[in-house]
Amino acid sequence: MRGRGDREHGRVRVLGVDPGTAVTGWGVIEQRGLKFYCLGHGTVATRPGTALAAKLAVIHRALADRCGEWEPDVVALEKSFVGRNVQSAFRLGEVRGVTMLVAANAGLTVAEYTPAAIKLAVTGNGRAEKAQVERAVVRELALKGPVAPDAADALAAAICHLQSARLHALVAGTRAARVAAS
Amino acid sequence: MRGRGDREHGRVRVLGVDPGTAVTGWGVIEQRGLKFYCLGHGTVATRPGTALAAKLAVIHRALADRCGEWEPDVVALEKSFVGRNVQSAFRLGEVRGVTMLVAANAGLTVAEYTPAAIKLAVTGNGRAEKAQVERAVVRELALKGPVAPDAADALAAAICHLQSARLHALVAGTRAARVAAS
Numbered sequence: 001m002r003g004r005g006d007r008e009h010g011r012v013r014v015l016g017v018d019p020g021t022a023v024t025g026w027g028v029i030e031q032r033g034l035k036f037y038c039l040g041h042g043t044v045a046t047r048p049g050t051a052l053a054a055k056l057a058v059i060h061r062a063l064a065d066r067c068g069e070w071e072p073d074v075v076a077l078e079k080s081f082v083g084r085n086v087q088s089a090f091r092l093g094e095v096r097g098v099t100m101l102v103a104a105n106a107g108l109t110v111a112e113y114t115p116a117a118i119k120l121a122v123t124g125n126g127r128a129e130k131a132q133v134e135r136a137v138v139r140e141l142a143l144k145g146p147v148a149p150d151a152a153d154a155l156a157a158a159i160c161h162l163q164s165a166r167l168h169a170l171v172a173g174t175r176a177a178r179v180a181a182s
Numbered sequence: 183m184r185g186r187g188d189r190e191h192g193r194v195r196v197l198g199v200d201p202g203t204a205v206t207g208w209g210v211i212e213q214r215g216l217k218f219y220c221l222g223h224g225t226v227a228t229r230p231g232t233a234l235a236a237k238l239a240v241i242h243r244a245l246a247d248r249c250g251e252w253e254p255d256v257v258a259l260e261k262s263f264v265g266r267n268v269q270s271a272f273r274l275g276e277v278r279g280v281t282m283l284v285a286a287n288a289g290l291t292v293a294e295y296t297p298a299a300i301k302l303a304v305t306g307n308g309r310a311e312k313a314q315v316e317r318a319v320v321r322e323l324a325l326k327g328p329v330a331p332d333a334a335d336a337l338a339a340a341i342c343h344l345q346s347a348r349l350h351a352l353v354a355g356t357r358a359a360r361v362a363a364s
Contacts, residue, residue, distance in 0.1 A: 051286075051291070052282060052292070053282035053285050053286035053291075054286050056282050056283045057287055085268070086268055086271045089268040089269075089271040089272045089275065090271045090275040092275065093271065093272040093273065093278070093279065094276070094278050094282065096275070097275065097278065097279030097283075098280065100235035101279075101280050101283070103235050104233075104236050104238060104239035105239055109235075110234070110235045
């Protein structure tokens with residue numbers, strides 16, 4: 001396990017989360033230089049028929065454990081309210097709240113991305129199909145074994161965060177270069 | 183402070199919560215015999231402009247502290263997704279998730295009631311106005327000082343839980359009496 005303390009300068013570690021009451025996906029990606037490495041991924045499944053509050057407690061504990069294990073610098077989440085009904089937005093909100101709480105309690109920032117931004121970052125197409133996104137995640141991270149769909153979505157959110165951060169750095173760098181040249 | 187341990191048999195203590203990202207209301211009611219007593223009520227306000235995750239952490243800590251202080255037997259919540267849009271259902275869900283987590287971590291059951299059920303229990307009218315509900319709460323609990331609207335809503339949810347429990351007990355009692363008589 002590599003902690004935040006002994007990590008080299010310039011390395012960023014992101015915990016991506018795909019929240020869901022039944023299955024919550026997670027994945028940890030570290031950027032070293034220009035490359036992304038997947039350190040771990042998986043899902044937290046709750047038992048059907050148990051009370052929602054108990055499910056939330058299971059998800060909370062599992063994500064807090066993942067934060068303790070991988071010590072990410074940031075938590076990336078999909079901002080996925082588009083096209084859903086009020087009832088399912090409500091349910092999804094409940095798991096998202098618990099996810100954000102884990103991040104806040106670990107002192108981490110939460111970065112949210114729209115589904116279109118994630119698809120664009122991972123596949124180059126903001127309207128990509130779910131299966132396309134999953135294949136792109138496997139390719140980008142050179143994953144060997146099988147990846148659960150929810151874990152792939154979590155990894156996609158994490159990739160999106162790193163791509164955005166890279167883009168922001170590039171834009172800032174270009175501006176700084178222009179200022180220096182003028 | 184009266185803990186769960188030293189409470190007499192037949193007394194039930196309910197923590198009502200009215201979740202909100204900006205203001206979360208809470209209120210503790212204890213039933214002794216046929217009467218309801220308000221033990222405490224208040225609100226948790228978060229600072230505007232801070233990150234949502236940080237707000238959720240503030241709400242989580244405050245509600246966990248209230249649970250520790252009052253040692254309720256159950257947490258009552260309004261199931262209020264009716265007439266709201268997807269975006270606000272999402273936000274509300276996030277605070278609800280954190281509230282349910284507090285209950286689960288304290289080993290408490292969460293009881294949810296629709297706005298109509300709460301209005302009916304408190305005022306006798308399922309379509310009562312907000313101000314009517316607030317006045318009924320103040321009257322029912324013989325509250326002296328001012329009550330914040332969100333705290334009144336939290337107390338209303340708690341009253342609804344105790345009224346429902348009483349009704350269930352009555353129905354069960356009637357059934358038992360019928361069975362005994364038959």
